[in-house]
Amino acid sequence: MHEFFAMGGYAFYVWMSFGLTFVVMVANCxxxxxxHAATLRQIRRQLDTSDPLGPAxxxxxxx
Amino acid sequence: xxxWFHQLASPPHIYRLAGFWAPWMLALALIGVGVGxxxxxxxxxxxxxxxxxxxxxxxxxxxxxxxxxxxxIMAVASVIGLIWRMKLAHAVAVSAAPIGASFTxxxxxxxxxxxxxxxxxxxxxxxxxxMTELILLFLYLGYMTLHSAIEDRTRxxxxxxxxxxxxxxxxxxxxxxxxxxxxxxxxxxxxxxxAVMPASMLTPLLIMIxxxxxxxxxxxxxxxxxxxxLRERNxxxxxxxxxxxxxxxxxxxQHA
Numbered sequence: 001m002h003e004f005f006a007m008g009g010y011a012f013y014v015w016m017s018f019g020l021t022f023v024v025m026v027a028n029c030x031x032x033x034x035x036h037a038a039t040l041r042q043i044r045r046q047l048d049t050s051d052p053l054g055p056a057x058x059x060x061x062x063x
Numbered sequence: 064x065x066x067w068f069h070q071l072a073s074p075p076h077i078y079r080l081a082g083f084w085a086p087w088m089l090a091l092a093l094i095g096v097g098v099g100x101x102x103x104x105x106x107x108x109x110x111x112x113x114x115x116x117x118x119x120x121x122x123x124x125x126x127x128x129x130x131x132x133x134x135x136i137m138a139v140a141s142v143i144g145l146i147w148r149m150k151l152a153h154a155v156a157v158s159a160a161p162i163g164a165s166f167t168x169x170x171x172x173x174x175x176x177x178x179x180x181x182x183x184x185x186x187x188x189x190x191x192x193x194m195t196e197l198i199l200l201f202l203y204l205g206y207m208t209l210h211s212a213i214e215d216r217t218r219x220x221x222x223x224x225x226x227x228x229x230x231x232x233x234x235x236x237x238x239x240x241x242x243x244x245x246x247x248x249x250x251x252x253x254x255x256x257x258a259v260m261p262a263s264m265l266t267p268l269l270i271m272i273x274x275x276x277x278x279x280x281x282x283x284x285x286x287x288x289x290x291x292x293l294r295e296r297n298x299x300x301x302x303x304x305x306x307x308x309x310x311x312x313x314x315x316x317q318h319a
Contacts, residue, residue, distance in 0.1 A: 004105070008115035013180050017173040018104075021122040024169045025278065028162060029089075032285040039289040043296045043305045 072151055074291050075300045081284035081291075088281035095274030102267030110264075119177040121268060124252060125275035127170035130199055131234050133163025133279065137206070138231045141224035153220035154294060156227060157210060158286035162279055164203035171196055174248075182247050191240040192248035195233055202230040216294070 007014040070076055103121035110117035137159045144152035174193065175185045187193060206223050213219035236243075241250050252260060253268065260268070295301045 007118070008109055010114060010116040010180055013116055013176045014118050017119045017122050017176045018100075020172050020176075021126065021169060024165050028165055028278075028282045029285075031161070032282050032289070036285065036289045036292075039292050040305055043292060043301065046296065047302060047305065 072149065074151065074295045074298065077151060078288055078291050078304075081288050085281045085284040085288075088277045088284065092274045092277035092281060095270055095277060099267045099271035099274055102263075102270065107264045107267055113181060116177065116180050117264075119173055120252065121271050123170060123173040123177055124268060125271045126166045126173060127196070128272055129275055129279050130163060130167035130170045130196065131237060132276065133159050133166060134199060134202070134227075134230065134234050136283075137163060138227045138234075141227040144220060145224045145228075150220075150294060151291070153224065154287055154290040155283070156224065157220075158283055158290050160203055160207050160210075162282050162286070164200060164207065166275075166279070167196065167200040167203055171200065178247070184247075187247050190246045190248055191244045192237065192246060195237040195240050198233050199230075199237060202226070202233060206230075 005011060005015075071080075099121060103118055107118070109115045137156045140152045140156040140159065143149055144156060171193070174196070178187070179185050206226050209226055210219045210223040213222055240246075241248050250258075252258075253265070253272075259265075292301055292304075
C-alpha cells in the first residue's frame with residue numbers, strides 16, 4: 001500500500017497530476033450547474049419586472 | 064429528412080435532449096474513469112524508462128486530446144453558425160469554449176508535472192508542442208473574452224466565430240509539432256507504429272480518452288442548456304419552463 005502511494009519516488013508529480021484533474025473536473029460540473037441556476041434566476045427576474053403584456057409578446061431581438 | 068432536422072435543431076427539443084443525455088454521459092464517464100484509473104494506476108506495470116511517472120499519461124493525454132477536440136467542436140460549430148446562420152451552432156461554440164480551456168490548462172499543468180522529473184524542467188519556451196498548446200489556451204481565453212465583451216449577441220457570435228475558425232491553424236500545428244520539429248516533447252503514444260504500447264498500458268489510456276470525451280459531452284450539454292435558455296428567454300416555452308407551469312418540460316426546471 002505504501003509502495004502504491006510512493007509511486008516509485010514520483011508521488012508528488014503523479015498525485016498532483018491526478019489531483020489537479022479531479023479539481024478541474026469537479027469545477028467543470030460545479031460551474032455548469034451554477035451557470036444553469038443563474039440563467040434560470042435571471043430569466044425569472046426578467047419575467048417578474050417586465051411589462052404587463054409579458055415577455056412572450058415583446059419583440060426584443062435577442063439573437 | 065428536412066423536417067426531422069428542423070425538429071432536432073429546435074431549441075426546446077435540444078434543451079430536452081441535452082437534459083436527458085447529460086446525466087447518462089456523466090454516469091458513463093465516471094464509471095469509465097474508475098475503470099481507467101484502476102487499470103492505469105494499479106494494473107499497468109511501471110514503465111521501464113520512466114518508472115511510475117509515466118502514469119501521468121492517463122490524465123495528460125486525455126486532457127490534451129480534449130483541448131484539441133474542444134477547439135475543433137468550437138470551430139466546426141462556428142462555421143455552421145456563420146454559413147447557415149444557425150443560432151444553436153453558436154450556442155454550442157460558446158458552451159465548448161470554457162470546457163476546452165479548462166482541459167488545455169490541465170494538459171499544460173500535467174505536462175509540466177511530467178516534464179519536471181523527466182526533462183528536469185517545468186517549462187521549455189523553445190518547445191513547439193508546449194508553445195502551441197499555450198497559444199491554444201490563449202485562443203480559448205481570447206474567444207471567451209471577445210464574446211463576452213460584445214454586447215450584441217449576434218455580433219459577438221460572428222466575431223467569436225471568425226476568431227475560432229482562424230485559430231484552427233494552431234490546432235493543426237499542435238498536432239504535428241512533435242513530428243515537424245524534434246524537441247523535448249516525446250512523439251505520439253497512441254497509434255505509433257514504431258513504439259507500440261503493451262495492452263496493459265494502452266487499454267486504460269483508451270478507456271480514459273473515451274471517458275474524458277463523455278465527460279466533455281456531459282458538461283457541454285449542461286452548458287448548452289443554459290445557453291439555449293438565455294438565447295430563447297423571450298420564447299413562450301422558456302417562460303413556461305421557468306415559471307414551472309408546463310408539466311412536459313418541468314424536468315428541466317427541477318434540475319437547477
